[in-house]
Amino acid sequence: MMNWSLNLASANAASANQPPKTDENAPFTRGRYEPVQLSVHDYRELQEKGFVKVAGLIPQSEIHELSLHMDRVLQGQETAPGFPPIDASMSEADRVARFSRIHNAHRVHAMHERFLLHPRILDVLESLHGPDILALQSMPFFKQPGQPGQGYHQDSYYIPTLPNTLIAAWVAVSEATEDNGCVWFRASSQAEPLYPEPDNEFTHESRTLQGVFDNHTASDDNPETNQLAAVAQRYPEVACPAKPGDVIFFRGNVLHRSHANRSSMPRRAFVGHYCDARSFVPWNMGEGWEGMERGEGANQYHVLARGDTHLEFATPRFGTPCAAVEERRSRVVGSLIDMPMAGNGKMGMGSVRVMR
Numbered sequence: 001m002m003n004w005s006l007n008l009a010s011a012n013a014a015s016a017n018q019p020p021k022t023d024e025n026a027p028f029t030r031g032r033y034e035p036v037q038l039s040v041h042d043y044r045e046l047q048e049k050g051f052v053k054v055a056g057l058i059p060q061s062e063i064h065e066l067s068l069h070m071d072r073v074l075q076g077q078e079t080a081p082g083f084p085p086i087d088a089s090m091s092e093a094d095r096v097a098r099f100s101r102i103h104n105a106h107r108v109h110a111m112h113e114r115f116l117l118h119p120r121i122l123d124v125l126e127s128l129h130g131p132d133i134l135a136l137q138s139m140p141f142f143k144q145p146g147q148p149g150q151g152y153h154q155d156s157y158y159i160p161t162l163p164n165t166l167i168a169a170w171v172a173v174s175e176a177t178e179d180n181g182c183v184w185f186r187a188s189s190q191a192e193p194l195y196p197e198p199d200n201e202f203t204h205e206s207r208t209l210q211g212v213f214d215n216h217t218a219s220d221d222n223p224e225t226n227q228l229a230a231v232a233q234r235y236p237e238v239a240c241p242a243k244p245g246d247v248i249f250f251r252g253n254v255l256h257r258s259h260a261n262r263s264s265m266p267r268r269a270f271v272g273h274y275c276d277a278r279s280f281v282p283w284n285m286g287e288g289w290e291g292m293e294r295g296e297g298a299n300q301y302h303v304l305a306r307g308d309t310h311l312e313f314a315t316p317r318f319g320t321p322c323a324a325v326e327e328r329r330s331r332v333v334g335s336l337i338d339m340p341m342a343g344n345g346k347m348g349m350g351s352v353r354v355m356r
Contacts, residue, residue: 166252
């Protein structure tokens with residue numbers, strides 16, 4: 001079975017492989033959606049368990065549109081630079097075997113960019129994670145009947161951000177059940193440090209901690225050989241089934257896995273990864289980048305979805321409305337407030353405003 005990961009960082013350097021920039025996603029503004037209102041309970045859920053499900057977040061009409069797109073991809077009726085070739089002579093089994101997931105097609109296909117920057121997903125991220133959001137990765141999962149699951153892993157193992165502010169949004173495109181391979185979380189395991197691979201230079205503080213090991217087996221679906229299985233046993237395991245349009249948000253360090261699709265129906269999902277836009281990102285989809293050898297980050301390849309940043313960022317190729325294409329407004333970033341001091345002293349009052 002082939003797992004196609006698009007070599008789109010290389011495509012960046014080869015303009016002939018890139019689609020032209022368009023504004024076809026321009027109509028998908030925040031104004032066309034009902035605002036999202038979360039609760040303190042939702043916030044606590046994410047902080048305490050490492051994940052929270054927001055039911056019915058994405059409209060059914062858009063979920064249906066994405067599912068039809070995935071059908072057309074499997075049939076070879078819709079493609080983009082970097083997609084594996086599908087031709088009419090291939091059997092259904094061969095077509096399905098070409099795809100389990102596609103990494104980072106938002107750089108070459110408007111549909112993927114639109115869902116990565118979906119206003120209702122960004123509304124939730126803004127409420128739960130903070131106002132400055134950088135969109136890093138898109139990844140639709142096809143998970144046809146019989147396709148395998150993925151063993152215990154931490155997403156921050158694959159996508160480093162400094163400081164570690166990674167968060168995922170897992171959109172159910174079809175119903176996700178225990179039979180067809182829904183996500184299982186080890187609740188509260190986001191409290192664990194990152195267990196890094198030996199050659200990963202961007203492992204935050206965790207390598208110096210006693211008890212942290214060099215992790216050679218992340219995502220191995222055999223719990224007997226996956227080193228993280230022993231860590232996972234410290235926490236209760238919770239299945240997270242989802243209906244089409246539900247979105248599961250989870251932290252980069254939370255341990256999670258999925259099982260094989262044992263049903264007769266596909267389990268389809270679209271996953272976006274994000275971080276605080278003020279985090280340094282030494283990652284560009286597994287590919288090198290200009291300045292990498294000098295220790296420079298790759299923030300300039302990732303789209304500023306909300307808020308602002310002092311770092312570089314990319315603009316969306318297909319015109320999806322987001323902070324990267326909007327005029328950013330000044331923001332009150334700090335204040336001096338009354339605070340009791342020894343000897344009846346006080347700190348002064350006032351505010352600091354960043355002006356542009």
